[in-house]
Amino acid sequence: MKQFFSARHLLVVAILVLSGMLVLVISRRYTRIEPVAVDVPAAGADLSLAKIDYTETRGGKAFWRLRADRASYDLETGRSRLHNVHLRFFGAGESGVLTLDARRGVWDEKAGELVVSGNVVARSERGYEFSTDRLHYRQAERLLWTDQPVRLSSGQFEVEATGMRLLVDQRRLKLLANVRSKWLIRPDDEEKG
Structure with a gap:
């Protein structure tokens, strides 16, 4: 009976040693899994997405x-509420790319219209820049417009104006009202002239 008791103790010790080794191996290889943040769709929304990238093409050409x-x-409603919006308009011919950035926007898929707001800034490849607080885009006409104050530089x-x-x-621009402009002359330009 003494031998049975010794074998029993030996078995318990072996189980404890193996358990300890298992804990040691697991703790060395353990990496904490970070929880994944899942956005709950905004009130009235059916779907929320992150990192949106959408390109409209026709006949294989990006517009x-x-x-x-x-x-x-x-x-x-077919509307998407967007945050931190970046647009690239690919022009026809030599007009080049026009980029536009805004804090937020609403894309109405059914109407083919986009409204962006909050620090709206557009830049052309040729170095022109305009800014406003709210801007509309109509897909059918490929028209950007606003009735808000706008600054072109x-x-x-x-140039400052109301509406454009x-x-x-x-890349044909029309400023609508209260147009004021000034030339920016640098001191080194005055010496040359």
Whole structure:
């Protein structure tokens, strides 16, 4: 009976040693799994997405590209609420790329219209920049427009106005009212002239 008791103790010790080794191996290889944040769709939204990247093409040619940090989509209205919006409009011919950034936007898929707001800034490849607080885009006409104050600048001049229309493909700009402009002359330019 003494031998049975010794074998029993030996078995318990072996189990404890193996358990200790198992804990040691697991603790060395253990990496903490971080919880994944899952956004709950905004009120009235059916779907929430992160890191949106959408390009509209026709006949294999890109017309515009929309990127946003996140969006919530409502199936019933067909509207998407966007946050930290970045747009690229690909122009026809030599008009080049026009980029636009804004804090937020609403894309109405059914109407083909986008409204962006909050520190809206657009830049052309040729060095022109305009800024406003709210801007509309109509897909069918490829038209950017606002009735808000707008500021247009380049390295040489600055223009302020109320309201504007910009045909994206032709890069034809029309300022609507209260237009004021000034030339930006640098001191080194005065010496040359």
